[in-house]
Every structure is written in structure tokens, then in C-alpha cells.
Amino acid sequence: MTAAAPDSATSTAPVLSIVAPAYNEARNIAPFVAAIIPALEKIGETFEVIFVNDGSRDETLGLLAAAAAQDPRIKVVSLARNFGKDVALSAGLAHATGAAVVPIDCDLQHPPELIAEFVKLWRAGNDMVIGVRSKRDEETWFRRQLSQRYYKFMRRMTSVEIPPNAGDFRLIDRKIVNVINQMPERHRFMKGIFAWPGFKTASVDFVANPRANDGSKWSFWKLWRFGLDGLFSFSTAPLKIWTYVGVLTAFGAFIYLAITLVQKLVYGIAVPGYASLLVLLLFFNSLSLISNGIQGEYIGRIFEEVKRRPLYVVGQTIGFAATPDTSRAAQSGQP
Ligand code: UDP
Ligand code: MG
Numbered sequence: 001m002t003a004a005a006p007d008s009a010t011s012t013a014p015v016l017s018i019v020a021p022a023y024n025e026a027r028n029i030a031p032f033v034a035a036i037i038p039a040l041e042k043i044g045e046t047f048e049v050i051f052v053n054d055g056s057r058d059e060t061l062g063l064l065a066a067a068a069a070q071d072p073r074i075k076v077v078s079l080a081r082n083f084g085k086d087v088a089l090s091a092g093l094a095h096a097t098g099a100a101v102v103p104i105d106c107d108l109q110h111p112p113e114l115i116a117e118f119v120k121l122w123r124a125g126n127d128m129v130i131g132v133r134s135k136r137d138e139e140t141w142f143r144r145q146l147s148q149r150y151y152k153f154m155r156r157m158t159s160v161e162i163p164p165n166a167g168d169f170r171l172i173d174r175k176i177v178n179v180i181n182q183m184p185e186r187h188r189f190m191k192g193i194f195a196w197p198g199f200k201t202a203s204v205d206f207v208a209n210p211r212a213n214d215g216s217k218w219s220f221w222k223l224w225r226f227g228l229d230g231l232f233s234f235s236t237a238p239l240k241i242w243t244y245v246g247v248l249t250a251f252g253a254f255i256y257l258a259i260t261l262v263q264k265l266v267y268g269i270a271v272p273g274y275a276s277l278l279v280l281l282l283f284f285n286s287l288s289l290i291s292n293g294i295q296g297e298y299i300g301r302i303f304e305e306v307k308r309r310p311l312y313v314v315g316q317t318i319g320f321a322a323t324p325d326t327s328r329a330a331q332s333g334q335p
Helices: 025-041 060-070 085-095 113-125 141-157 174-181 190-195 220-232 237-267 275-308
Strands: 015-023 047-053 075-079 101-104 128-135 168-174 202-207 315-319
Touching: 015 085, 015 113, 025 047, 025 060, 025 113, 047 060, 047 085, 060 075, 060 168, 075 085, 075 168, 085 168, 085 174, 085 190, 085 275, 101 113, 113 128, 113 168, 113 174, 113 202, 128 190, 141 220, 168 174, 174 190, 174 202, 190 220, 237 275
Parallel strands: 015 047, 015 101, 047 075, 128 202
Antiparallel strands: 075 315, 101 168, 128 168
């Protein structure tokens, strides 16, 4: 059995910690609680459900507080503002005490019955059990293609194996959670962060439900930024490639120089060459703009990291026995 006692936990630590980030989910809280509690009770392990209120502007927090008042197994971490799903998830992981942690969306897109399957595979010796979306009916062909290409590309560019179609819905053993809690980066590309520690991994296919209420909060621009985040957070290849591009273009320029010299000296052609000059000028200027931009992406990340701000700010917690340490900076012992 892989279940190891969490080092920060008391004797009351549950076996399972469910972590559900919630941002403006007022309409989904009640149906979600009604679905997840019976599903967990059926598994027969002790559990806690930690909601992370990610600075919702609707009644989400009030509804969560009411749910926590009715059931001592429900706990709430309320962030001081909207920090984004990945940071909310990180906050939940830091507050979870279970021997295994299961992040799940509270919009009912992730079927709670699957958790029993996760636990079975975990008991069988896997440290990470990933829920893999097998069908994505809701999405357009274009988006599907894009995401497939993206994962193929990522696999080439980085050394971590990020499984395609795997989201945040998964079971994570305590020893991996402890590693993730120590990963200090501000850019929380969770797919990459989950994959980085390694360990024994299994997967379970599932069909994602359509969103229970409201549409997805992902715009195309957000997805694009998300994709770039993954690339720039887990690979430095885009930085290094410019050396080779430079060498190649310098080589090309050298050959072109030789050609013009021969034309001038041997054939006496005075090249008019305005168009070719302009094209080359524009081409190389745009190359250096692109490489500058890519360096900017990394410099921006370095800037974010060196500020060493805490990852999130907890406004309020509900249902926790003793208030856990809420500041990541304090946890990782940074000055
Ligand atoms: N979420 C969050 N903060 C945000 C955006 C979303 O905590 O800034 C939560 C949201 O409440 C939901 C989960 O993250 O439980 C997934 O969000 P969504 O359904 O919008 O994303 P998708 O299912 O399209 O990945
Ligand atoms: Mg969703």
C-alpha cells in the first residue's frame, strides 16, 4: 500500500482529501455537494472536501460556508481575490492533509463516481492516477487538433512527460503532494507541475460531462496564454534555438556575399538589388524582434520569481481545526 501518513497531519487526518476550486459557482455548489458526498461515502474511506473559493463575486462563499456548517468534513479556504484556477488548486493542495488528494472541478464536469476507480488503482500501488478525457464532444475539431498538436510539440520540447487529454482530475499520493507543495514557481502550469515529480502513474478514461451551469470560463486568448505558459515554464529550447537560427542565417549571408563578389569581379554585374535588400532587412529584423520577444517572456518570468511574493493570500478559512500555515513563502523558508 502506498498510503503514507502525511508529515504535517495529526492523527485525525483523513485518507482522502478532495480539493475543489470554485470561482463564481453559486449555481453549482449544491448539486456538486449532493453528488460528491454520497460518492465518497460509498468508497468507505475517511475524507475531507476542501473548497477553495477563488475570489468569487457571487454567493459562492456564503453557500460554501453553509455547506461547511452542516458537514464537518467540508472545509473552505477563501482566497482574498481571484488568483486563477491553478493557484487556487495549489492553495487547496497546501491545505489538504489526506494520504491522497483528488483535485476536481466543482462544475460537475468531472464525474465523482470515478474517484472510487482512482482509489482502487492507488491501493494497487500507483502514486498518481490520472483521469483522461476520452471524448471531447463539446469542442470543435479545430480546438481538438490544436490541443493534440500542442501536446506532441510539448513532448518534444521538454523533458517532462505531459499526458495529452489529462486535466486536473486525478488522484495524487501524499508523497507527490509534498513535492508539489515545495515547488515555488509563480507560474503554475499544473499539468507540468503534476508531471514533474515522476513516480508510478496509471490512468483511467472518462467522458467529461457538459458544464452543469454557465459556459466555460476559458476564452481562446486565455488558452493561447495557457499553452505558452506551459512551454516557457518547462522548456528553455525557445531561448536556445536562436543560436542555431543565427548560425544558419549567417551561413546563408556568407554564401550570398560570395555570390555577389563573384558576380561583381567575374561578370562585372553591378547588382541593383533594392528589393532583395529590403526583403532581407525586414526578414532579419523580424527575426530579432521575435527572439527579443521570447527573451522577454523568460525575463518576465524571472521578474515574477525574484519578487518572491506569496503565491496567494488567504482571506478566511472555515472548518479547519488549527489554521494551517497559509503563506507559501513562510512554508518554503524563504527570507
Ligand atoms: N476556477 C477557479 N478560478 C478561476 C477559474 C475557474 O477556481 O479563475 C474553477 C471553476 O470554478 C471550476 C474549475 O476551476 O471549478 C474549472 O473551471 P472551468 O469549468 O471554467 O474550466 P474548464 O472546465 O473549461 O477547464
Ligand atoms: Mg469546467
